Amino acid sequence: MDDEIHMSISIPTDDDGYALLKCEYCGSFFKGTPADLQDDGVLNIFCPSCGLISDSYVTxxxxxxxxxxxxxxxxxxxxxxxxxxxxxxxxxxxxxxxxxxxxxxxxxxxIRSGIEALEICTFPCCKRTAKIKPLLKMTGAYCPFCGVKNYEIE
Known part of the structure; x- marks a missing residue:
């Protein structure tokens, strides 16, 4: 008898292909593409709002x-x-x-993709995109892929 049980949960993406994430420290929501989030070149995911690395971004x-x-x-x-x-x-x-x-x-x-009030931003340091709150886009946000604080986000 096999003692291991495998279960999987499919996390949907929105119409633009971004999956919803939530920082366990500040509770801020943001979105990233599954390709960027699973890229081996990205060692850690940083919260765009507080800049911390969370153990889990599960909503x-x-x-x-x-x-x-x-x-x-x-x-x-x-x-x-x-x-x-x-x-x-x-x-x-x-x-x-x-x-x-x-x-x-x-x-x-x-699961629904939820939270549509986020805007796509290109982070110049990594040349990657993420969806963040419009207020963070104006005041500056941490790059989710390298952690650099960007004040001029496209």
Whole structure:
């Protein structure tokens, strides 16, 4: 029996091909293209707002979906184990065991790209683009790919 369980969550992109990210430190949202975010040349992703490197840029929607998917899977596995125990204890057993009703599944709502009030900005230091808040575009933002503070963003 294989003890590993693999689950995947597809994170959608918006119409321009950008995926939504959230800084775990300041809570600021920004977007990057999957190609830029997964590029081996990019060692760390910096938050455009606070400039810090976060361990995870997972949004609350993705986290909630992952928790719900895991909860549903674990509940199904426990129910199946109890159902097997119920079947094996039916015949000539002193102890009777009932598995009960199948557990209720948590909603696994699909993820939406969300937050459309972000603008595409080209960072001259890396020649890459990201979507950031319009206010950051005016006041300056940290490049998500190298961490340099840019005051003149295109």
């Amino acid at each position: 609350d929607d993705v986290l909630e979906l992952a928790i719900n998917m895991t909860t549903n899977l674990v509940n199904d596995m426990i129910y199946d184990a109890f159902k097997d125990l119920e079947r094996h204890n039916r015949k000539n057993s002193i102890i009777k065991f009932k598995a009960g009703k199948k557990p209720h599944h948590e909603a696994e709502d699909p």
